[in-house]
Each structure stands twice: as C-alpha cells, then as structure tokens.
Amino acid sequence: MDYETPQFFRVMKYASEAEGDVIDMVSGNPDWEPPEALREGLYEYADVDSGQFQYPPSVGLTALREEIAARRGVDRSRVIVTNGAGEANHLAMSGALEAMDGNEIIMVDPVYPYYAGRAGMLGADRTYVPVDEDGHLDAGTVRDLASKETAAIVVNSPNNPMGVTYGGDTIEELVDVAEDCDAVLVSDEVYDHFDYSGKFRSALSVDSPSRIVTNSFSKSMAITGWRVGYAIFPDADRPVPYGDLADAARTRHMLTNVATSRPAQAAVLHALEHTGPEYHEAARDRMEERIDHFTTALDETGAEYTDPEGSFYVMARFPDVGGTLEDVKWLIDEAGVAGMPGEAFGESRADWIRFALVSPRVEEAAQRLDEFFAEGNPR
Amino acid sequence: MDYETPQFFRVMKYASEAEGDVIDMVSGNPDWEPPEALREGLYEYADVDSGQFQYPPSVGLTALREEIAARRGVDRSRVIVTNGAGEANHLAMSGALEAMDGNEIIMVDPVYPYYAGRAGMLGADRTYVPVDEDGHLDAGTVRDLASKETAAIVVNSPNNPMGVTYGGDTIEELVDVAEDCDAVLVSDEVYDHFDYSGKFRSALSVDSPSRIVTNSFSKSMAITGWRVGYAIFPDADRPVPYGDLADAARTRHMLTNVATSRPAQAAVLHALEHTGPEYHEAARDRMEERIDHFTTALDETGAEYTDPEGSFYVMARFPDVGGTLEDVKWLIDEAGVAGMPGEAFGESRADWIRFALVSPRVEEAAQRLDEFFAEGNPR
Numbered sequence: 048m049d050y051e052t053p054q055f056f057r058v059m060k061y062a063s064e065a066e067g068d069v070i071d072m073v074s075g076n077p078d079w080e081p082p083e084a085l086r087e088g089l090y091e092y093a094d095v096d097s098g099q100f101q102y103p104p105s106v107g108l109t110a111l112r113e114e115i116a117a118r119r120g121v122d123r124s125r126v127i128v129t130n131g132a133g134e135a136n137h138l139a140m141s142g143a144l145e146a147m148d149g150n151e152i153i154m155v156d157p158v159y160p161y162y163a164g165r166a167g168m169l170g171a172d173r174t175y176v177p178v179d180e181d182g183h184l185d186a187g188t189v190r191d192l193a194s195k196e197t198a199a200i201v202v203n204s205p206n207n208p209m210g211v212t213y214g215g216d217t218i219e220e221l222v223d224v225a226e227d228c229d230a231v232l233v234s235d236e237v238y239d240h241f242d243y244s245g246k247f248r249s250a251l252s253v254d255s256p257s258r259i260v261t262n263s264f265s266k267s268m269a270i271t272g273w274r275v276g277y278a279i280f281p282d283a284d285r286p287v288p289y290g291d292l293a294d295a296a297r298t299r300h301m302l303t304n305v306a307t308s309r310p311a312q313a314a315v316l317h318a319l320e321h322t323g324p325e326y327h328e329a330a331r332d333r334m335e336e337r338i339d340h341f342t343t344a345l346d347e348t349g350a351e352y353t354d355p356e357g358s359f360y361v362m363a364r365f366p367d368v369g370g371t372l373e374d375v376k377w378l379i380d381e382a383g384v385a386g387m388p389g390e391a392f393g394e395s396r397a398d399w400i401r402f403a404l405v406s407p408r409v410e411e412a413a414q415r416l417d418e419f420f421a422e423g424n425p426r
Numbered sequence: 427m428d429y430e431t432p433q434f435f436r437v438m439k440y441a442s443e444a445e446g447d448v449i450d451m452v453s454g455n456p457d458w459e460p461p462e463a464l465r466e467g468l469y470e471y472a473d474v475d476s477g478q479f480q481y482p483p484s485v486g487l488t489a490l491r492e493e494i495a496a497r498r499g500v501d502r503s504r505v506i507v508t509n510g511a512g513e514a515n516h517l518a519m520s521g522a523l524e525a526m527d528g529n530e531i532i533m534v535d536p537v538y539p540y541y542a543g544r545a546g547m548l549g550a551d552r553t554y555v556p557v558d559e560d561g562h563l564d565a566g567t568v569r570d571l572a573s574k575e576t577a578a579i580v581v582n583s584p585n586n587p588m589g590v591t592y593g594g595d596t597i598e599e600l601v602d603v604a605e606d607c608d609a610v611l612v613s614d615e616v617y618d619h620f621d622y623s624g625k626f627r628s629a630l631s632v633d634s635p636s637r638i639v640t641n642s643f644s645k646s647m648a649i650t651g652w653r654v655g656y657a658i659f660p661d662a663d664r665p666v667p668y669g670d671l672a673d674a675a676r677t678r679h680m681l682t683n684v685a686t687s688r689p690a691q692a693a694v695l696h697a698l699e700h701t702g703p704e705y706h707e708a709a710r711d712r713m714e715e716r717i718d719h720f721t722t723a724l725d726e727t728g729a730e731y732t733d734p735e736g737s738f739y740v741m742a743r744f745p746d747v748g749g750t751l752e753d754v755k756w757l758i759d760e761a762g763v764a765g766m767p768g769e770a771f772g773e774s775r776a777d778w779i780r781f782a783l784v785s786p787r788v789e790e791a792a793q794r795l796d797e798f799f800a801e802g803n804p805r
Contacts (some may be wrong), residue, residue, distance in 0.1 A: 048438070074481070076480035077476075077478070078476075078479060079476070080476050081476055081479060086472050086473070089468060089471070089472035089689060090469065090472050092470065093465050093468035093469050094465070097456075097457075097458070097459050097460055097648060098455075098457070099459060099651075100648065100649045100650070100651055100652065101455035101456070101648075101649075101650045101651045102453070102650045102651050103454060103651050128508055130683045130684075130686075130687065131683070131684055131685075133681075133682070133683055133684035134682060134683050137681070137682050137683075161680075161681060161684070164677075164680075165681045165682075166680050167583070168677065168678065168681045172739065173547060174611075205660075236495065269476060269479065269480075270479045271479070271480045271481045272479055272481045272482050272685065272687075272688035273478045273479065273687055273688055273689060274476070274683070274684065274688070275687075296632035298543075298547065299547065301539060301540075301543075302512075302516070302543050302544045302547050303512070303513060303516050303544075303682065304509045304510070304512055304513050304516075304653070304683065305509075305510055305540070305653065306651065306653060306654070307509075307511075308651075308652055308653040308654075308686075308687035308689070308690045309598040309652055309690075310468060310652060310687070310689045310690050310693070311652035311655070311687045311688075311689050311690070314689070379668075380475075384530075
C-alpha cells in the first residue's frame with residue numbers, strides 16, 4: 048500500500064467531477080461552526096500590538112500551554128504546542144526512533160494513513176496489528192508482536208477509521224507493553240471529545256515514562272486547517288531508560304518549524320478560555336443523531352458495519368460490494384454517495400468503505416443508500 | 427559550538443532582567459507595523475464560512491501559490507508554502523541529503539545558528555567557510571572545499587548575521603559549484619526586501635536544476651510569529667541527476683506538518699494583493715536611517731564594523747571588547763545596549779557583536795555606545 052500519497056485527494060476529485068449530485072463523506076473535515084469565541088479571538092488578535100505578531104516561544108504561547116496543562120493535569124513543561132497533531136505525532140515517532148534501541152513502529156490495521164506514511168519516511172520497520180472482528184485492538188496481540196526491536200506503538204482512540212473507542216484496560220496494557228519493551232506508546236487522542244460509548248480513557252491517566260499523548264483542536268474546535276495541536280511528554284524526572292523525550296522534541300520542533308503560527312494559537316487560547324462544555328456536548332449530540340440515521344439505513348441495506356462508539360466514522364460493508372477505489376467510484380456514480388475505500392487504510396478492512404459523518408446531508412445520504420440497495424442486488 | 431540551543435534566549439533573558447534600562451538589539455524581530463492589508467486580511471478571514479477553516483491544500487492555498495509564483499516568475503507547481511522559512515530550509519536541506527550521494531552540508535561562518543543546528547539534527551557532516559575580511563563569501567573557497575561528498579550549500583543573502591549582500595557573480599558561481607558536485611544550492615532570501623546596496627540577486631535568476639530558493643513573509647511583512655514561508659524547487663522536467671526534489675519535499679511537508687496554518691496564509695495572501703511597493707520602500711528607508719545613525723556612532727567609538735549592505739544587522743568589534751556571552755552581558759550592564767555575541771554564530775567573528783537594528787531606539791543606543799566609549803577605554 049502506498050501510504051505516501053493519501054487516496055483522499057483522488058476520491059474527492061472524482062466525487063467533485065462526477066456528473067450527478069454527490070454527498071461527500073470522504074474526509075474528516077467538520078461541517079459545523081467553531082466555538083464563537085474562536086472567531087472573537089481572531090478578531091482580537093488582528094488588533095493587537097504588532098509586537099505580538101513576532102516569534103512566540105518556540106514551545107508555544109505560555110498561556111496556551113498553561114491552559115492545556117491545567118486541563119490535562121500535567122506540568123506545563125511537559126507540553127509542546129505543535130503544527131497540529133500531525134507535527135505532534137511526527138515529534139513523538141521520530142523522537143522514539145531516535146531514543147530507543149529498536150527501529151520498529153507497531154500500528155493498527157486499518158491504519159490512519161499518515162502514521163504509516165510518516166513511519167516509512169522515517170525509515171522505521173512497520174508492523175501492523177489487525178483489529179478484532181468488532182474493530183477493537185487486542186492489546187494481547189500487540190504484546191505478542193512487540194519486542195526490544197519496537198521503538199513505538201502508535202494508537203488512536205477514539206479511532207479513525209474504525210469508529211471505535213478503546214477501553215481503559217487496553218490503554219493500560221499498551222503502556223505496560225511499551226514499558227516492557229523499552230518502547231513508547233504514542234496515543235493520538237484527537238477525537239477525545241467525540242466518544243459516545245463513555246469508554247474513552249486518555250493514556251495520560253496511566254502514569255508512565257513510556258507514553259506520549261498527542262492531540263489537537265482540529266476536531267474539537269472544527270478547525271482542521273488552523274494547525275494547532277500539542278504533545279504531552281513523560282515527566283523528565285522519572286527514571287527512564289532513554290534520554291528526556293521532551294527535550295529532544297523541543298529541539299526537533301525548533302529546528303523543523305521554529306514555532307507554531309501565532310494567530311491560530313492566540314485564537315485557540317481565547318476559545319479555550321471562553322467556551323463551555325455545552326459546545327462539545329452539542330457537537331457530540333449532532334454526531335450521535337447522524338450515527339443513528341446512518342446506521343438505521345445501513346440496517347435496511349443489509350450492510351455489515353462496526354458499531355460506532357467514537358470519532359466521525361462508520362466502517363461498513365455492503366453485500367457484494369468491495370472496498371477498492373473502483374467500488375467507491377461505482378457507489379459515487381450509482382448512489383451519489385462518496386466514502387473512502389477501506390483498502391486505503393490497509394488490509395484488514397480492504398473490502399469495507401469508511402463514511403465520514405461530517406456532512407449536513409448524512410440523513411439524505413442514508414436515504415440514498417437505503418433506496419439504492421432496496422432495488423435488489425445492484426451488481 | 428552548541429547550535430542546538432540558540433543563545434538568543436539566554437541573552438534576551440539577561441537583558442530583560444538587568445537592573446537598568448536596556449535597549450534590546452538582540453533578535454531580528456521587526457519593530458514596525460505590518461502592511462495594513464494584513465490586519466484587514468485577518469479580520470476578513472475571521473468572518474469566512476467555516477468551510478474555509480478546514481484543511482487547505484497541503485502545499486498551500488492555491489491563490490497564495492499563484493501569487494508567489496507570478497511574483498517570482500516560476501510555475502505554481504514549483505512552490506510549496508511552508509511553516510516559515512524554517513520549514514522551507516528544513517525541506518530543502520533534508521531533501522538534498524536524501525537525494526544526493528554526499529552527506530556534507532557547506533555553510534558560511536558566521537552561520538545563522540538554525541542552519542547549523544538543523545544540519546546537525548539531520549546527521550550531516552558540517553563544513554564551514556569563513557567569510558572574507560569584508561564579510562562576503564568567496565565562492566572560490568566554496569569551490570575548493572566542495573566535492574562529491576557535498577549534498578547542499580546553504581547561503582543567506584542579504585546575510586544574517588554579517589549584514590552584507592552577495593553579488594550576482596557569487597550566486598552564479600555557487601549554483602555552478604552545486605551543479606559540478608551534484609549538490610544543491612539552498613538560497614535563503616528572507617531579507618530580499620532589505621538590500622541597500624542594489625546588489626541583491628536571487629538564485630532564481632540562475633536557471634538550474636541545482637538550486638532551491640527559500641523565503642518567508644516574516645521580515646518583509648513584519649510577522650515573524652505567523653510562520654508563512656515558501657520554497658521554490660527546480661523544474662521537474664529538467665534533467666537532474668537525482669529524483670524530483672519538489673515531489674520529495676511535498677511528501678515530507680505533508681507527513682511532517684500536513685499543511686501550513688490557514689489564517690496566516692489567508693491574511694498574507696490578502697496583504698500581497700493589496701500592498702504596494704511603497705510599504706517596502708518605507709521599511710527600507712527606515713532601516714537605512716538607522717544604519718546611518720548607528721554607524722556614525724560606531725565611527726565615534728573607534729569600533730570596527732562591516733559595512734551594512736542588507737538585512738537588519740550590523741557586525742561590530744569595539745576596542746578591547748570581545749564577542750562572548752560575558753562581553754555582551756558586560757555591555758548590557760555598563761552601556762545599557764544588548765547585542766548578540768559573535769561567538770553564537772561560529773568562529774570567524776567570535777570576537778564581534780551583532781546588533782539588530784529593529785528597535786525604535788537605535789538612535790538612542792548609538793548615543794549610549796558613543797558616550798560610553800568616549801569615556802576612554804572602559805576596561
């Protein structure tokens with residue numbers, strides 16, 4: 048699988064050029080409003096003294112790091128503000144490869160393609176652990192595969208693309224495996240505000256020198272293009288079998304990006320300070336309603352699907368339909384609904400299709416699929 | 427020299443904690459206003475449909491790339507919008523190391539510390555070419571040192587920290603050296619709007635598969651904290667002895683940062699579209715006036731200094747004063763003027779001090795130095 052060139056673009060291009068009306072459920076861009084305070088924050092920043100247009104601290108605006116640290120219950124020194132979760136994961140993965148003896152990165156299959164592409168770019172040996180029947184990750188399988196060769200285990204819960212949330216036991220055991228192998232668990236928690244199962248457990252809850260937590264405001268504030276994320280590193284003063292991961296990441300961040308863009312940092316800080324939990328509750332409610340519409344329609348079509356517990360996605364398999372780019376194009380042309388080919392995420396769900404429920408037209412898409420498959424086996 | 431931890435921070439901290447009033451001429455943060463249209467652009471962006479808050483194209487907003495390409499006379503496909511010139515240089519240097527046989531990066535001494543730190547992080551062999559007596563780079567010396575082991579030659583004109591501008595002949599010969607050695611010239615031109623000598627020549631003017639030009643809006647729009655820069659890669663369809671550098675850089679950019687922050691990109695685009703040359707002329711005039719005040723005072727003190735031709739900096743050596751951190755601290759305490767130790771940039775100007783003329787108090791600083799050294803040899 049060529050993870051270097053995400054298929055997103057190809058599918059979105061095909062959908063946008065299709066003849067009929069197509070409902071786009073391809074990529075994970077929120078279609079709802081950011082918190083009101085975010086726009087306010089940007090207005091205010093546009094007015095500040097131009098001194099505040101100059102370099103922020105390389106690790107991020109101090110007040111923003113304070114706010115993140117307070118919310119996550121960690122010391123500010125552990126937080127680096129990054130150019131989205133993308134850079135946070137980059138710092139975590141490259142830092143692990145540098146600090147650890149091993150050169151292997153263990154990922155879940157189906158995998159978020161950027162993890163796989165980045166691991167390839169960094170020259171890591173890539174090992175994939177197929178998910179269970181129900182879409183979850185069996186930490187026992189990870190334990191069986193992990194060894195001293197392992198530098199990092201990269202997971203994402205609530206999960207993209209499976210739409211499931213890993214339980215606390217899984218997270219705990221994964222940290223334990225990382226400790227046992229002198230590796231690092233990289234826990235990407237960008238969908239933490241989108242858990243519908245009540246099962247979400249941050250890796251921060253496990254006190255260990257062997258876990259790095261990454262996150263961003265892309266999904267929680269509906270601003271995937273603003274690129275404000277962060278990484279939380281283990282405490283420096285814990286006994287670790289390797290160097291201070293935070294220190295190495297600070298250097299790498301400085302020498303790669305110098306700093307994270309300040310207008311976006313300033314507005315996100317303002318939004319954090321002035322947004323209540325009801326914003327996130329409303330976003331969750333909206334998504335749960337969409338899940339309800341969509342899975343009800345899937346039930347009608349006879350599709351198999353993974354029970355949605357978190358994130359924005361539903362993984363589904365329709366009778367006699369595969370998960371290739373061709374299958375997806377066929378569904379675009381015939382049913383007017385665009386998803387992502389399962390094969391884009393690896394092998395274990397290669398004959399499934401991922402639907403991102405980030406369109407105001409989810410209900411309409413559900414109806415289309417329902418009607419389309421109701422006409423009998425379409426192939 | 428430990429280029430991994432820039433001394434900027436240490437000096438600025440010392441200056442801010444000093445007892446008396448200190449004029450800060452340490453770092454290169456413009457103290458003037460950005461173009462009016464930049465603030466306007468940010469206001470407007472704060473109001474756009476939230477769909478425009480989502481992922482921009484990874485390589486940058488299409489209209490911004492168009493605008494850059496038109497101004498630089500290149501095809502849009504050659505432009506990648508980056509998280510400042512920092513990331514642009516990172517893509518150029520890491521791409522050169524990957525594509526070329528050699529593992530050496532040649533830099534000028536005194537060097538902009540980020541180049542040296544980044545080359546170290548990337549595991550390159552670092553070679554430094556000392557500048558001439560008058561602060562310029564002798565391309566002939568680079569030719570003597572360069573070989574098949576060379577992957578990249580990194581230069582910066584107008585130059586930080588020397589304050590000189592390289593002539594067209596130098597740039598041409600450097601590209602030629604890069605071609606001869608199957609290496610790449612990385613030409614960082616962030617001070618292109620701050621040439622007072624009329625000598626500035628972009629490496630883009632030399633048609634070659636062996637040069638990458640990097641730039642940013644940090645200095646030209648007085649927004650070092652916004653992180654909008656770009657890299658211009660050689661044409662893909664020219665015969666090159668190595669892979670398509672642009673293609674590799676696009677992948678690296680995507681897998682490191684995903685994209686560049688969109689609010690900053692949008693506002694910079696608006697500013698480009700609505701700012702005339704008079705903005706840059708005024709900035710240049712302001713700086714020339716400061717240079718005049720400052721060098722007049724230096725003449726009075728008996729200091730030696732490099733004739734300023736470009737950028738924001740004046741490199742000077744006072745009688746019986748060195749260029750160490752201790753010397754700089756002494757000048758802060760005794761004269762109330764803070765510069766950067768020459769030793770922070772390497773060996774060839776280790777007993778000099780760099781002054782960044784980005785303070786409205788340059789004239790006052792000049793007076794202070796003048797009076798301070800007029801009292802006789804202070805040491």
